[in-house]
Amino acid sequence: MVTTQRKPAGAGGTTVSLPGVTAEFHRPDHYIPTRDDLASAAEAVRGVLPDHQTMAFYRGLGALTLLGLMDWPVAAAIGVGVAVAQRAGGPASK
Template identity: 60%
Template sequence: MNLPFVTAEFHRPDVQLPGREDFASAAETVRSQLPTPKQALFYGGLAAGTALSLLEWPVALAIGVG
C-alpha cells in the first residue's frame, strides 16, 4: 500500500541497564533517609497506640510532629 506524504520510521530504543554501582548508590540514598532504629521504634509505638485506640490520631500526629 502506497500512501502519499506518509512515512514511518522505527528506531530501536537505546536502553542502558543500571550497573552495580548505581544500585549501591540508590541503596545508600535510601538508607540515609530512613530513621534510626530508636526513632522507628518511637513512631511504631505511636502507630500501634493509635491502631489499638490507646491514642487518638490527632494526638499521635501532634506528638510525632513535635
C-alpha cells in the same frame, strides 16, 4: 500500499511509508542500573532514614493508633514534633 523497510542491524528501527506519511519507529534506549548504582541509591536512602530507636518510636505511635488507643491526628502531631525537634538539634536529638 504499505511498505516496510528495515534499517541496518545497528540502527534498531523500522520505517513505514504510507501515502503522504512516512513513520519511523526506533527501539527505545533503556538504561539498566548496575550493582554500584543500586548500592549508591540504597546508601542515599539509608542516610535519610532515622536510626533504629527513632523508627521503633514511630512504629509504637502507629501501633497505638491502629489499636485505637490514640487518634491519628494526635499521633501525627507527636511524630512531626519529634522529627522537627531532632532536626533542630533540640533535647530529643542524640
